[in-house]
Amino acid sequence: MKKIVVFGKPGSGKSTLSKRLALATGIKLHAVDSIEFEANGERVDRAIYDKIHDSILSSDDWIIDGFGPIASFKQRLDAADTLIFIDLPYAVSYWLVTKRLLKGVFVKPEGWPEGSSVLKGSLQSYKVLKLCPKFWNKDFKQNLEKVSAGKSLHVIRSISELDSFVENYVV
Template sequence: MKKVAVFGNTGGGKSTLSIRLSEITGLPLHVLDKIQYRAGGAPVSPEEFKRAHETILAEDRWIIDGYGSPDTLWPRLSMADSLVYVDLPLRVHFWWVTKRFVTGRLNPPEGWPKDSPILKSSLSSYRVLWLCHKHLTPKYREYVKEARYTKNVYHLQSIDQISKFFKSVERAKFEDGA
């Protein structure tokens, strides 16, 4: 596990998962929302984002958390040796977006740029939930189904599977003597 892409619908806990995975593996973490948006939530230009993304992809080791854009997503998944696809039931994603909205004023969400507008970002997340579920989720599922022959694929479909995933990563690190 040297190049890890963490992806899935909004509100699935990808950032929290990515932070913990980085802590366990020692791989450098790159959160796309923090690269794509400035503090306060203003977007960077698409060109600036794409350049930063390409620089990360050229590194030998990384964890990349998030979606980015259609023209950066598929090359990133292709270059990754390990795919972590968070594919929880839609109701869980919806609940976690709601939870993030309610608690976000006191505890800014992990993986979000500093001073991100919680209300605006949460409303955007609610819109993205269904669109991603309808359009991207079927493509993601097909992609990981095929990629399992050439990559390490972790298709996490429940909170229990996320917990077991961490245990397996910790065990592998221990067995490798790292």
């Protein structure tokens, strides 16, 4: 486990798991949102994003959390030795986005980009969740099986699996 990609629907616990993995392994964590967006929530220029992303992929070890542009997502899947797909039921993901929104009224979520609106981010997460069945479908899962040949693939389908992942897989 040296090059780890963590991905899944909005509100699936990617950031929380990625932080735990980084702490347990000592591998540097890179959140896609932090390289894709400015502190004010605006997208960075794509050429700048690609340069930063390529630099991360060329390093010896990394954890990358998130999705980002489809081309860079595919690059991460190819470059990684460990794929962690958090595939929680939609109701759970909607609940986790709602929980983040409600808590965000009082306390900015940990790791949330400075200057970014929790409300705007949550509304965007709801929009993306609505569109997810078009992407996170049977074809995606079949392609994931092909891409993961020779790699370690972990599919997390419940909160209990998510909560115990680091303890079960990081030695």
